[in-house]
Amino acid sequence: MFQPKTKNKSTKRNPEPINVLSSEELTRYYREMLQIRRFEEKAGQLYGMGLIQGFCHLYIGQEAVVVGMQAAAKTQVDSLITSYRDHGHMLATGMTPRGVMAELTGRKGGYSKGKGGSMHMFSREKKFFGGHGIVAAQVPIGTGLGLAHQYNEDGGVCMTYYGDGAANQGQVYESFNMAALWKLPVVYVIENNHYGMGTSVSRASATQELYARGTGFGIPGVRVDGMDVVAVKAAGEIALNHARNGDGPYILGMQTYRYRGHSMSDPAQYRTREEVSQVRAERDPIDRVRQQIIDGKHASEAEIKNIDDEVKAIIADAAEFAQQSPEPELSELYTDVLVEA
Ligand SMILES: Cc1ncc(C[n+]2csc(CCOP(=O)(O)OP(=O)(O)O)c2C)c(N)n1
Numbered sequence: 540m541f542q543p544k545t546k547n548k549s550t551k552r553n554p555e556p557i558n559v560l561s562s563e564e565l566t567r568y569y570r571e572m573l574q575i576r577r578f579e580e581k582a583g584q585l586y587g588m589g590l591i592q593g594f595c596h597l598y599i600g601q602e603a604v605v606v607g608m609q610a611a612a613k614t615q616v617d618s619l620i621t622s623y624r625d626h627g628h629m630l631a632t633g634m635t636p637r638g639v640m641a642e643l644t645g646r647k648g649g650y651s652k653g654k655g656g657s658m659h660m661f662s663r664e665k666k667f668f669g670g671h672g673i674v675a676a677q678v679p680i681g682t683g684l685g686l687a688h689q690y691n692e693d694g695g696v697c698m699t700y701y702g703d704g705a706a707n708q709g710q711v712y713e714s715f716n717m718a719a720l721w722k723l724p725v726v727y728v729i730e731n732n733h734y735g736m737g738t739s740v741s742r743a744s745a746t747q748e749l750y751a752r753g754t755g756f757g758i759p760g761v762r763v764d765g766m767d768v769v770a771v772k773a774a775g776e777i778a779l780n781h782a783r784n785g786d787g788p789y790i791l792g793m794q795t796y797r798y799r800g801h802s803m804s805d806p807a808q809y810r811t812r813e814e815v816s817q818v819r820a821e822r823d824p825i826d827r828v829r830q831q832i833i834d835g836k837h838a839s840e841a842e843i844k845n846i847d848d849e850v851k852a853i854i855a856d857a858a859e860f861a862q863q864s865p866e867p868e869l870s871e872l873y874t875d876v877l878v879e880a
Pocket residue numbers: 622624672673674701702703704705706732734735736801
């Protein structure tokens with residue numbers, strides 16, 4: 540298990556590790572993770588009602604990964620890119636629940652004017668570069684974004700997320716070679732949720748320590764408890780500093796878990812219900828930080844309830860907006876298809 544390193548300048552005078560988080564930080568991470576969870580639950584409901592159609596991959600269970608990484612990032616300059624399991628990443632960058640939900644329902648008010656759907660949303664303003672449906676295709680693109688950061692000398696790092704299944708794709712290793720050769724500012728964040736579409740990582744991967752696969756290219760990597768937002772943030776800071784300082788890419792192997800099916804149609808015959816219940820009961824990232832907040836007296840039960848209510852209202856508003864926003868006009872069929880530079 541990954542242990543975040545703490546730098547104690549003087550152990551005698553200051554026994555507190557310096558990465559102890561403030562009440563404000565912990566409650567903010569709680570709120571951000573909860574917002575993703577509630578958003579995804581609502582998206583699942585709207586899907587069941589036929590208001591969302593097509594592909595839709597929920598991020599429930601994995602919230603601590605993206606929230607912890609964004610907490611570690613310099614969000615003014617750092618970019619991110621991920622797969623089709625992307626709603627949580629968008630919300631964590633500050634993209635609005637209204638805009639994301641309306642895109643899911645295929646409405647004009649969505650980030651791609653209702654023409655992209657779940658897997659095709661972008662925000663240059665928030666430095667979110669998608670949303671990619673082809674497994675691992677985002678890895679070379681993220682590496683290219685790293686090259687752009689280096690070329691433009693903007694001080695940014697690209698956080699390139701991919702799954703345990705994607706980790707077996709050849710283009711990941713072509714990207715590793717180039718990133719290491721040119722010392723590109725890229726942090727590869729592997730979201731090892733232990734399953735691809737219907738196969739466990741233990742059945743599909745010759746080795747399961749996916750973070751160690753940069754060894755042949757000289758890229759450092761560590762295993763991180765991806766169900767612990769505090770551990771994610773600590774590891775994220777080390778990795779981002781490394782890349783930002785010109786030392787090249789870094790790999791973070793996040794151990795996480797998805798609670799729902801791969802997509803909305805998944806017979807889930809590859810795991811037992813008991814396994815899912817056990818992870819939910821023992822390792823849930825939101826329950827964990829809630830407990831940390833209570834135990835450390837960072838907020839009262841009433842203050843936490845307030846956060847819960849506020850998040851609920853934001854998601855209800857997003858769902859309402861996503862149903863009220865009109866569908867795009869037919870004349871929009873051929874717009875935004877090609878950008879002429
Ligand atoms: C190149 C390619 N092959 C196969 C698929 C079908 N497919 C979609 S998701 C997926 C599993 C990927 O699993 P993982 O990388 O672990 O990501 P997760 O869904 O767990 O987030 C597969 C095989 C695809 N979209 N693209």
